[in-house]
Every structure is written in C-alpha cells, then in structure tokens.
Amino acid sequence: MIGRRTHDPERDAALYVSGEMRSTDRRRFEAHLLRCDDCWREVSLGRDGRGMVEASREIAPPGLRDDIRASISVAPVPRRLPRRLALVAAVVSVLAFSIFGAAQVRSRHQPPPIAAALTAARTETLATRGPSELPAPNLSSQGLQLVMGELVDLAGLTSDAFMYRNTAGEAVLLFTSAIPFPVAHDASRLVVGVNGWTAQSDGMTLVCGDRPMNYLVIAQDPSLVGLVQRGLVTEPTPS
Ligand SMILES: [Zn+2]
Incomplete structure (x- = not known):
C-alpha cells in the first residue's frame, strides 16, 4: 500500500493516526515516514487535528492499544536516533495518551x-x-x-x-x-x-x-x- 507511485499520503496518514492501520502495515508505514516528506506532513497535520485524535480514542481496538502500550513500554526511543524517528514515537505517544486519557478520569479524586x-x-x-x-x-x-x-x-x-x-x-x-x-x-x-x-x-x-x-x-x-x-x-x- 506504500508503493511510491500508488500510495496516497492523505489516506495512509489518516489510517495511521486514527489507529485503523494493521500492525504490520503500521510498522512499514513508520519506516516509510522516515523518508517520505508527503506522508510525514500528513501525519503531522493529522496528529495536530484534534478531531482525528479524538476519533482514534473511539475506534482503536483493544489489540492496538496493547500493541501501542507494548511498543512504548518495552522500547523507549534511544536518545540518539534521528529527530524524525523520535517524532514518530511522539505521534504514537499522542495517540496512546488520547486513548489512555479516559483512564485518568477514575483517579480524579486523587491529587x-x-x-x-x-x-x-x-x-x-x-x-x-x-x-x-x-x-x-x-x-x-x-x-x-x-x-x-x-x-x-x-x-x-x-x-x-x-x-x-x-x-x-x-x-x-x-x-x-x-x-x-x-x-x-x-x-x-x-x-x-x-x-x-x-x-x-x-x-x-x-x-x-x-x-x-x-x-x-x-x-x-x-x-x-x-x-x-x-x-x-x-x-x-x-x-
Ligand atoms: Zn509517503
């Protein structure tokens, strides 16, 4: 889906940010993001778009949540990686926090x-x-x-x-x-x-x-x- 001629940055970025992309496609897309400015721009726009992030909270399936959580928990981004790779992780973090934001509601009575x-x-x-x-x-x-x-x-x-x-x-x-x-x-x-x-x-x-x-x-x-x-x-x- 990410061939140079055929790929659609807008669609792929939307799938990625919304959490609809399957895990194998997502990993491939993250690698692709490192060298494709079009897709990177679309993901950056999508990441900033509140509606898309809000939507991701509703539709991300449990398996994806676990997957994101695992990728963040066990594989923190090494600090020497290129900036863009770190930002890919940041996109995933934003997605994860939009999902887990709901979990915080239960602790509201705490400091x-x-x-x-x-x-x-x-x-x-x-x-x-x-x-x-x-x-x-x-x-x-x-x-x-x-x-x-x-x-x-x-x-x-x-x-x-x-x-x-x-x-x-x-x-x-x-x-x-x-x-x-x-x-x-x-x-x-x-x-x-x-x-x-x-x-x-x-x-x-x-x-x-x-x-x-x-x-x-x-x-x-x-x-x-x-x-x-x-x-x-x-x-x-x-x-
Ligand atoms: Zn691309």
Whole structure:
C-alpha cells in the first residue's frame, strides 16, 4: 500500500493516526515516514487535528492499544536516533495518551501528581521528559529487572520514574523525586518511625516514603511494592 507511485499520503496518514492501520502495515508505514516528506506532513497535520485524535480514542481496538502500550513500554526511543524517528514515537505517544486519557478520569479524586502516577502504572506508560536524573536503583536482589527509567512530569511534579518487572512479567513503578509526593486520598500512615503512607486506589497499591529519598511505589500486586521498598533500604543508593 506504500508503493511510491500508488500510495496516497492523505489516506495512509489518516489510517495511521486514527489507529485503523494493521500492525504490520503500521510498522512499514513508520519506516516509510522516515523518508517520505508527503506522508510525514500528513501525519503531522493529522496528529495536530484534534478531531482525528479524538476519533482514534473511539475506534482503536483493544489489540492496538496493547500493541501501542507494548511498543512504548518495552522500547523507549534511544536518545540518539534521528529527530524524525523520535517524532514518530511522539505521534504514537499522542495517540496512546488520547486513548489512555479516559483512564485518568477514575483517579480524579486523587491529587494530580498521584493521579498521573496511577495512570502511568495502570497503563505501564511513561511520558518521558528526558533521561532520569539519578541512575535506577538496582533491585535485582529482589528479583526485579529494570525495564525503563525516565524523567517524567507528574502533573507539575518532576520525578524520576523507573519500571521494573518480576520474572512473571508483572510491573511495578518506582517514582523518586527531590520534591515530596502529595498524600493520596484515604491514605494510612506507615508504622511509627517511618515517615510515609500507604493507600489503595483503582485496584493498585501505593506506598510513599522519604528514606533514603522521596519515593512512591505503585503496583497491582502489594508484594511487589514491598519488594521495591525492601530493595531501596538494602541496596546502596546509586550516586
Ligand atoms: Zn509517503
């Protein structure tokens, strides 16, 4: 569908931005975008067109959402790739966030940074602002492998975000920041002697503390949260 003579930039870009393109075609089209100015312009226009992005939220099938989520979660764009390739990823991110934007509604009773962190954990998606400020804590002694680490903006709160997975593939997110995290709605204080809180929201467990740094851990499985906490205390803090 993307032959030089026969292809239709307007149609292909619309299919791509709307999420109607099948995954094999989409990958081919993303490669094509890197060298075709016509298609690139159409996708850029489509990306900026609110109507098209809005439409994509309605029609993107579940398989596509998973596909986009997986492509963002496990394959962050290497920082040295050409600008246009990074922008292709940005287009996919915009699409993903228009889809996952709806998920944030449920967390509205939370302080905005907590709601943003919950959305990131639930969708296993990080909107990167650049490389993390600190290296990722090594939690391999807890059986957790680092998937990605990025600098993120949690509704105005700048934070490092690290995603780990256990051997079963379950994800846990660790946020660390120079700024204390706000307290989640309906949180309970941690045991005496530890300054922090724990809360449940949207089927996720959250734990926040301030030693050895301000941290917020979120996972569906509470035991994963505990593993990260233990790892933070026992592992030497990277410097
Ligand atoms: Zn083209």
